[in-house]
Amino acid sequence: MIEEDLLLKFGAKLTSFDKGEILFRQGDIPRYYYQIHTGAIKMNNFNDNGKEFVQSLFSVNDSFGEPPLFIEDVYVTNAEALIHSSLFLLPKDKFLQLLKEHPTTHLAVTVNLANRLYFRSIMASEISSQEPEHRVLKLIDYFKIKVNCIASDQKYLVEITRQQIANLIGVRVETVIRSIKSLEKKGELFIDRHKVYR
Structure with a gap:
């Protein structure tokens, strides 16, 4: 700036x-x-x-x-x-x-x-207006690309907790957990040893 x-x-x-x-x-x-x-x-x-x-x-x-x-x-x-x-x-x-x-x-x-x-x-x-899955993905991409400067085609370990994600997008932590599981099934995220990757 x-x-x-x-x-x-x-x-x-x-x-x-x-x-x-x-x-x-x-x-x-x-x-x-x-x-x-x-x-x-x-x-x-x-x-x-x-x-x-x-x-x-x-x-x-x-x-x-x-x-x-x-x-x-x-x-x-x-x-x-x-x-x-x-x-x-x-x-x-x-x-x-x-x-x-x-x-x-x-x-x-x-x-x-x-x-x-x-x-x-x-x-x-x-x-x-957007569904929780969309909000979760947008937030994770924000941290991946803008905060941590990781290219979109590279693997990124999500360091913020599920509770922090919930606080940041205005939903319950249970909603975040369900959204992450759904996004994993869709191939947008993957989970290894309880760690989320994008």
């Missing part, structure tokens, strides 16, 4: 986060611009019953959590590392200074935010 050299020039630090580590929580005051160098991040929140709702997924070169930086408000979601990840963290004041001094980068950030809103509209429609 923003060139790494430019981020470093303005004082960004490359920081590592373990799988499951929280970067920020709902209600926190934003302090940094985040850009992923390696790994994957999810933004989520929970309802009153503790059920997780995944808002967005982000992977290499993606940025996230920018809106509160611009509107002087708190985060409305949590951000959590899905796998071990390294990110560039640029303090808010330096981020805003960077945008003022580099209008082309500012435009790129704006376009990125617009694309994200457009993508969310499409995904909201797909999640509400």
Whole structure:
């Protein structure tokens, strides 16, 4: 998204986060611009019953959590590392200074935010209308191709759990288990020693 050299020039630090580590929580005051160098991040929140709702997924070169930086408000979601990840963290004041001094980068950030809103509209429609098997496969392919950068014709070990898949696509874990078994019968996935491969 923003060139790494430019981020470093303005004082960004490359920081590592373990799988499951929280970067920020709902209600926190934003302090940094985040850009992923390696790994994957999810933004989520929970309802009153503790059920997780995944808002967005982000992977290499993606940025996230920018809106509160611009509107002087708190985060409305949590951000959590899905796998071990390294990110560039640029303090808010330096981020805003960077945008003022580099209008082309500012435009790129704006376009990125617009694309994200457009993508969310499409995904909201797909999640509400597509069958669970389709959603499971789309999510696995997202992790295979976008997060882990594995070619579509190469074998991929699905590292996220069935429960995590359920949380990410908004279904019960039992539905995910049934979908995976059905997809195996159709030849879309295969299972070896309880491990799922695509």
